[in-house]
Amino acid sequence: MGKPVYMDNAATTRVSDEALAAMLPHFTESYGNPSALYDLGQDAFRAVEDARASVAASLGALKSEIFFTSGGTESDNWAVASAAESLGGRGRHVIASAAEHNAVLRPLQRLEGKGFEVTLLPVDREGRVSPEALDSAIRPDTILVSIIAASNVVGTVQDVKRLAAVCRGRKVLFHTDAVQAAGHVPVDVRDWDVDLLSVSAHKFHGPKGAGALFSRIPRLPAPLILGGGQEKGGRSGTENVPGAAGLAAALAAAVRDMPRDSARLSAMRDRIIAGALRIPGVVLTGDPARRLPGHASFVVEGIRHSAHLINMLNGLGICASSGSACSASSREADHVLRALGYGWEPFASLRISLSPYNTDGEADYLLERLPGCVEALRRRDPHSSRFRGAAGGAPGARGRDGAAG
Ligand SMILES: Cc1ncc(COP(=O)(O)O)c(C=O)c1O
Incomplete structure (x- = not known):
């Protein structure tokens, strides 16, 4: 055949020639550990920081607000777990839509096992969440709302800006799983006014196993993965240098060609x-x-x-x-x-x-x-x-x- x-x-995309070209040198030439002090390590460090700056520019974020992860699943898990860990003292109620990806729903189920209460908002026949229903569901003890930006299953693009505005008005953190949206529709974290946002490289012609979490909250996300303290202590583990470079190149190309x-x-x-x-x-x-x-x-x-x-x-x-x-x-x-x-x-x-x-x-x-x-x-x-x-x-x-x- x-x-x-x-x-x-x-489900996943072909890696673009542009993303592949950005990644290749980091396998065989600039393969140093970004934490190492010699030039080879510092070259890799610069590649990760350049990638961070590029991803930030593609999403309308600051460089300091971008954290690299192993993909959309980790970014979603991190956003949910981190908010619960850091804000659990303020309240134990979390809201999401019933149409979230399992990368959000499963960590929420785990939170329920730890004494958090989760409200799953209904969606209409076309997959939309009503801002009014969201507003009514927010309680004094609500610490996080997570609503998917674009559905992987039915393709509906949510009115994230309106949903985020409801949360801003009620002083509740807002996370959006933008794994299907980023690189496909305009995503601007300042325009949307979201607090946390997940992306995944392999959904826009970057490599599998590379993602990012945007966070505008200082000291959030609290780490999910502990160890050597990479990503400013937020996400330990030797950085996936080719992954970060590939993600950045693919996202920049997707935004340019959108x-x-x-x-x-x-x-x-x-x-x-x-x-x-x-x-x-x-x-x-x-x-x-x-x-x-x-x-x-x-x-x-x-x-x-x-x-x-x-x-x-x-x-x-x-x-x-x-x-x-x-x-x-x-x-x-x-x-x-x-x-x-x-x-x-x-x-x-x-x-x-x-x-x-x-x-x-x-x-x-x-x-x-x-x-x-x-x-x-x-x-x-x-x-x-x-x-x-x-x-x-x-x-x-x-x-x-x-x-x-
Ligand atoms: C909406 C959504 N969120 C999260 C994920 C998980 O992303 P990854 O495959 O990078 O872990 C996917 C992938 O199918 C997705 O479509």
């Missing part, structure tokens, strides 16, 4: 959405207007298991996913789709997430093949009788069970 049609960029790329990706996304919605029983999930440029997500009624659809597309050389990388093989509807109110009828979820490397020809190929896949899988499933023959398959094949591979 030739090169795959890669349409799972919300006007051009986002216009092209939005047009391709809208064409895919329009084509997919022509298949009966295919429904767009998330906000139709305020969504990530390259993100198209659907529920496909009458197919029980997302994995069957993903596997069939894979057989055609198309890499797509069912909504989130972590639940790609799960038979359960994603917790985010449940939070949006889906989940009672049998359905598959399908997420197509594009990058600037995708071509119009690839979008055509997907749209040519998708109706046949849906039709074949519905024919196999006894629960999908109302859709049989409805997606453009051969009429003679109606009613066959277990036929398609």
Whole structure:
């Protein structure tokens, strides 16, 4: 099989040539330990500090407010745990949305085990959190609010600025998981007026295992990882120098190219959405207007298991996913789709997430093949009788069970 049609960029992305070029010297030439005093070490130290300054510029932050981490998961865990650790004396109530990534939800569950109380705000059918509902949920003992900036599952871009303003007005710390937003939509920590913000390099053509946490609060984040005191004591462990350099280069390129790329990706996304919605029983999930440029997500009624659809597309050389990388093989509807109110009828979820490397020809190929896949899988499933023959398959094949591979 030739090169795959890669349409799972919300799961991870190809490293760009620019990011790779920024990383390579730090494997074989400038490979010193940034804590070492000799020139080779100080070269590496400067590379990390240059990367920090570049990430800060890309996010509208100060250099001193950027801490490198091992990725989005660590940044999210750190933000949540750190606020609890540092502010637990002031209150023990934390608020998040029901549509957060597990990198926020799981540490919150751990906090509950330690005597914190967690309120999960509902989201509407399109995945939005209401600023009014947030305001009502804040109590005198609320210490942190964490709301995802853009959904990995349904692509909805949240009105972070309004949500953060509610928290600022009520003097509560606000964290946003901007892992899917950064590099895809404009992210400016000053304009948004957030306190803590997580990013991950591999979501915008940087390397895996590299992320950053922005924090505007002095002495926060309290460390999650203890040891040699790197990152101003905030995050111990020898710095991932190539990772930091790759993250910085990828983010700077994504921000630079955003006007051009986002216009092209939005047009391709809208064409895919329009084509997919022509298949009966295919429904767009998330906000139709305020969504990530390259993100198209659907529920496909009458197919029980997302994995069957993903596997069939894979057989055609198309890499797509069912909504989130972590639940790609799960038979359960994603917790985010449940939070949006889906989940009672049998359905598959399908997420197509594009990058600037995708071509119009690839979008055509997907749209040519998708109706046949849906039709074949519905024919196999006894629960999908109302859709049989409805997606453009051969009429003679109606009613066959277990036929398609
Ligand atoms: C919204 C969101 N938050 C956090 C993460 C975790 O990021 P990482 O893979 O860098 O740990 C992801 C990755 O799927 C994500 O989509």
